[in-house]
Amino acid sequence: MASRSLLSRAATSLRSQVRSSRFSPSFSGREACIVRFFTTPRPTSALVARYHQYGQVDQVVKIEEEPLPELKDNEVLIKFLAAPINPADINMIEGVYNIKPPMPAVGGNEGVAVITHAGPNANKFKVGDWVIPSGPGFGTWRTFAVAHEDVLEPIANDIPAEMAATVSVNPCSAYRMLHDFVPLKPGDVVIQNGANSAVGQSVIALAHQMGVKTINILRDRPNLDSTVHRLKQLGADVVVTEEFVSSLKMRQMMKEIGLPRPVLGLNCVGGQSSIEVSRWLADQAPMVTYGGMGRKPVQVPTGRLIFNDISLRGFWLSRWVDSHTKEERRAMISSLTDMIRDQKLSIQVERQPFTDFSHALQRAREPFRDAKVVLVMPEEVVPGC
Ligand SMILES: NC(=O)c1ccc[n+]([C@@H]2O[C@H](COP(=O)([O-])OP(=O)(O)OC[C@H]3O[C@@H](n4cnc5c(N)ncnc54)[C@H](OP(=O)(O)O)[C@@H]3O)[C@@H](O)[C@H]2O)c1
Numbered sequence: 001m002a003s004r005s006l007l008s009r010a011a012t013s014l015r016s017q018v019r020s021s022r023f024s025p026s027f028s029g030r031e032a033c034i035v036r037f038f039t040t041p042r043p044t045s046a047l048v049a050r051y052h053q054y055g056q057v058d059q060v061v062k063i064e065e066e067p068l069p070e071l072k073d074n075e076v077l078i079k080f081l082a083a084p085i086n087p088a089d090i091n092m093i094e095g096v097y098n099i100k101p102p103m104p105a106v107g108g109n110e111g112v113a114v115i116t117h118a119g120p121n122a123n124k125f126k127v128g129d130w131v132i133p134s135g136p137g138f139g140t141w142r143t144f145a146v147a148h149e150d151v152l153e154p155i156a157n158d159i160p161a162e163m164a165a166t167v168s169v170n171p172c173s174a175y176r177m178l179h180d181f182v183p184l185k186p187g188d189v190v191i192q193n194g195a196n197s198a199v200g201q202s203v204i205a206l207a208h209q210m211g212v213k214t215i216n217i218l219r220d221r222p223n224l225d226s227t228v229h230r231l232k233q234l235g236a237d238v239v240v241t242e243e244f245v246s247s248l249k250m251r252q253m254m255k256e257i258g259l260p261r262p263v264l265g266l267n268c269v270g271g272q273s274s275i276e277v278s279r280w281l282a283d284q285a286p287m288v289t290y291g292g293m294g295r296k297p298v299q300v301p302t303g304r305l306i307f308n309d310i311s312l313r314g315f316w317l318s319r320w321v322d323s324h325t326k327e328e329r330r331a332m333i334s335s336l337t338d339m340i341r342d343q344k345l346s347i348q349v350e351r352q353p354f355t356d357f358s359h360a361l362q363r364a365r366e367p368f369r370d371a372k373v374v375l376v377m378p379e380e381v382v383p384g385c
Pocket of ligand 1: 086087088169170173194195196197198199200218219221268269290291292293294295315316317318366367368369370371372
């Protein structure tokens with residue numbers, strides 16, 4: 001596991017390479033003094049959260065210092081500002097994900113970075129631009145990276161860094177699932193479990209913008225009232241616990257509020273929870289499974305398939321990215337960043353310093369968090385501000 005002494009030794013070494021600075025990634029790029037990147041010395045090493053074998057994430061991931069090579073041709077040097085810890089990142093390290101990176105690998109699949117230096121023929125970005133990886137497997141839990149400019153995509157730098165860092169997986173998945181399975185129209189209803197997850201929060205906000213109502217299921221929790229309040233602020237119409245949805249009270253409540261049956265179900269839990277999602281679906285509606293947080297197989301009552309002809313579908317964002325153009329992905333991300341800027345979409349985040357990586361990891365694996373853990377890279381190694 002990451003040793004604090006290595007972290008502090010490496011951070012000190014990085015600090016000595018670049019001038020000390022004050023910069024908070026929760027500020028947008030324009031608010032930060034990006035122009036001064038032009039004049040700063042180039043760091044020669046980075047801190048990376050690396051694993052050499054698959055296994056328990058708290059046992060196999062270690063913070064290491066790695067040298068940064070000279071920039072060639074179309075390469076750029078990027079400084080990571082923020083990167084989330086998503087469930088798929090953990091599954092990937094455990095070796096149970098559909099993508100198995102070659103060893104050794106750096107953890108993290110999404111995050112936002114700023115271009116600090118450009119190679120001799122790099123012309124896609126300017127120093128100071130914000131970028132995100134163009135696909136999974138980049139290894140975003142790091143302070144700096146040297147990358148070919150073609151594996152990076154531009155992202156708006158006038159939104160909070162933690163939002164730019166988290167827009168490309170969970171909000172994009174919510175967007176696709178609301179657009180690609182059923183032609184939703186205002187007044188339609190969507191039902192989902194794991195509603196307080198980052199995907200769930202995005203589904204609520206996006207559906208609300210579309211005039212689509214949402215029934216949201218989450219696990220009972222110590223802070224239930226505040227979670228329900230937050231989801232309603234995002235635009236949730238109904239928020240219920242897994243216990244409530246399986247009780248007779250749910251039937252009574254649905255009768256009283258008079259919502260039509262959902263035309264789309266979204267399942268990221270499985271087991272009993274998927275039974276409850278499928279139970280409420282309208283005839284021939286699909287239940288789309290996109291996650292397996294409960295680590296139980298998807299279950300559906302037999303009668304729902306026979307008598308109501310509901311269908312079971314699956315969704316994987318990586319498949320969508322592979323089968324669509326960079327322009328299509330860029331357009332989707334751009335419409336999501338517009339919504340973030342207009343404060344119509346936000347994900348609750350918990351900022352954790354990368355310098356205390358093991359604590360961040362521990363937080364990310366705790367239940368009932370209600371907020372996505374986002375690693376915030378050490379501000380003292382941002383040059384020039
Ligand atoms: N297929 C795709 O392309 C795709 C894309 C994005 C995400 N995903 C998947 O979507 C799911 C949610 O991702 P996220 O990043 O939005 O999650 P997140 O923000 O990290 O939140 C995790 C969610 O999982 C719930 N959860 C954790 N353990 C659970 C359990 N044992 N039983 C029931 N619920 C449990 C949590 O509920 P509590 O608050 O009650 O702990 C919370 O709602 C993950 O499975 C992820 O891999 C898939």
